[in-house]
Each structure stands twice: as C-alpha cells, then as structure tokens.
Amino acid sequence: MFITFEGIEGSGKSLQIGRAAARLEKRGVPCLLTREPGGTEFGRALRRVLLSPGGGRREPWSELLLYLADRHQHLKEVIGPALERGRVVLCDRYHDATRAYQGAARGIPLDDIERVARLLGVVEPDRTILLDLDPETGLGRARARNSCDPAAAAEGRFEAEEISFHRRVRAAYLDLARRFPGRIEVVDAAGSPDEVSARVRDLLDRWLP
Ligand code: TMP
Numbered sequence: 001m002f003i004t005f006e007g008i009e010g011s012g013k014s015l016q017i018g019r020a021a022a023r024l025e026k027r028g029v030p031c032l033l034t035r036e037p038g039g040t041e042f043g044r045a046l047r048r049v050l051l052s053p054g055g056g057r058r059e060p061w062s063e064l065l066l067y068l069a070d071r072h073q074h075l076k077e078v079i080g081p082a083l084e085r086g087r088v089v090l091c092d093r094y095h096d097a098t099r100a101y102q103g104a105a106r107g108i109p110l111d112d113i114e115r116v117a118r119l120l121g122v123v124e125p126d127r128t129i130l131l132d133l134d135p136e137t138g139l140g141r142a143r144a145r146n147s148c149d150p151a152a153a154a155e156g157r158f159e160a161e162e163i164s165f166h167r168r169v170r171a172a173y174l175d176l177a178r179r180f181p182g183r184i185e186v187v188d189a190a191g192s193p194d195e196v197s198a199r200v201r202d203l204l205d206r207w208l209p
Contacts, residue, residue: 001208002083002123004094007131008170009159010138010145011189012196016131017092019197020204024088029208032082035092037070040077046070051155060106064113067098072120088208095122096130096176096184101158104172105165124183127207129200130173131189135166138189 005017014035021033038047046066049055071094082089095117103110139159146153158165177184187199 001088001127002079002091002125003088003204003207004091004096004125004128005131006093006096006100006128006173006184007189008133008135008138008166008173010141010143011131011133012141012193013131014092015193016129016196016200017090020200021090023201024090024204024208029088030086031088031090032078033090033092034074034078036074036094036097037067039070039074039079039091042073043070047155051157053154053156053160060102060108063106064098064102064108064116067102068116068120068122071095071098071117071122075121075123091125094125094128096128096173099176100169100172104175105161105168124180126183127203128180128184129203130177130184130186131196132170132174132186133189135163135170139163139166 005013005020007013017033021031024031036043037050038044046069050063050066050070079089079091098113098117099110102108103113142152142159146156146159174186177186185203187196187203189196
C-alpha cells in the first residue's frame with residue numbers, strides 16, 4: 001500500500017503523516033515514512049536547491065525536471081524496494097504536488113507533465129490524503145513557523161509566493177480530488193491537530209483494518 005499526503009503550505013501534512021506512521025507502527029504495521037523532495041541522499045541535495053529562497057530565477061520546466069529527478073531516484077531507490085518488501089509506504093508529497101504546483105500554479109500543461117512522468121515510470125499511489133485548508137490560514141501558519149525556525153526559513157522559497165499562487169495550488173488539488181475520486185480523500189485541515197489526526201486515523205483504519 002502506497003499512501004501519500006498532500007496539501008498547501010501550512011496544512012499540517014508533516015505533523016499528521018508523522019503521527020499516522022507512529023500509530024501504524026504501534027499497531028504492528030511495518031511502514032516507511034518518507035518525503036519529496038528529499039527521500040534519498042541525492043534528493044536531499046535537490047531539496048536544498050529547490051527550496052532555498054535564493055539561487056536565482058528558474059524556468060518552470062527547469063523546476064519541473066528537478067522535481068521529477070527527485071521522484072525517479074526516490075521510486076527506484078526507496079519506494080519501489082519498500083513496497084516489494086511488503087511495507088506500507090507513507091510519503092509526504094508526491095506527484096499530485098507536481099500537478100498542482102508546476103502544472104496549475106506555474107502553468108505547465110498537465111499533458112506534458114504526464115508524458116514525461118510516464119517515461120520515468122511514475123506510478124500513482126494507492127490512496128492520497130489531501131489536507132484541505134484555505135490558503136490565508138495555511139500561509140499564515142507557514143510564515144509564522146519560518147519566522148521562528150531558521151531551518152524552515154531556509155526552505156521558504158514557496159512561502160514567498162503570493163497568495164494567488166497558493167489559491168491556484170489549492171484549487172488544483174481540489175480538482176485532482178474530483179478527477180481521482182477513488183484515490184484522493186479530502187480531509188478538512190481546519191481545527192486542532194488532534195481533531196485533524198482523528199479524521200486521518202478514521203481513514204487509515206478503513207484502508208488498513
Ligand atoms: P514541504 O516538504 O515542506 O511540503 O515543501 C516542499 C515544497 O515543494 C512545497 O512548497 C511544494 C513544493 N513541491 C513542488 O512544487 N512540486 C513537487 O512535485 C513537490 C513534491 C513539492
């Protein structure tokens with residue numbers, strides 16, 4: 001079972017996926033928690049390049065190809081082997097993020113993205129949890145975190161984008177949920193972390209009884 005978590009900046013994905021992994025481990029379900037970009041050593045180098053606020057301007061296609069390079073390496077080196085060993089793989093962001101950010105928000109046609117993804121053997125996850133939140137709240141949370149955490153600020157490239165960018169990302173995620181109704185579950189990410197965890201837990205209990 002390959003499960004991904006998606007959502008806009010500040011939607012609480014990383015906290016929720018960490019809790020989900022801990023809970024599955026406690027239930028005795030062997031699982032692997034990983035993320036994109038940065039699930040391999042090469043990917044961690046790419047992550048620094050992709051997310052640091054400096055580093056000069058980049059064309060949408062340049063950015064897309066780096067995200068796909070990270071994904072290809074991750075699938076070959078980590079995700080594929082873990083699934084073959086029968087592990088549940090929980091991945092913090094994956095290909096829907098490329099569709100939403102590089103596709104809808106940066107403007108690369110989805111057909112082009114899918115054509116390259118197919119060449120690289122990018123597979124769809126079995127299930128996806130989309131933590132949905134309005135961008136004003138999410139961005140407010142993310143920027144507050146960055147202002148008191150230097151490590152988070154060093155990855156602040158996307159938080160610096162204006163609100164209209166994040167609105168396009170959210171709308172694209174909700175479109176994807178309509179396009180893949182059997183795979184993507186929309187979870188309301190408003191409320192306390194415990195309230196959101198309870199919603200996520202109900203889904204995971206249904207998928208992994
Ligand atoms: P995060 O790991 O803190 O969520 O940050 C990853 C950032 O990278 C986030 O702003 C979304 C962005 N991203 C893309 O633009 N395309 C992608 O394919 C992925 C995986 C992430």
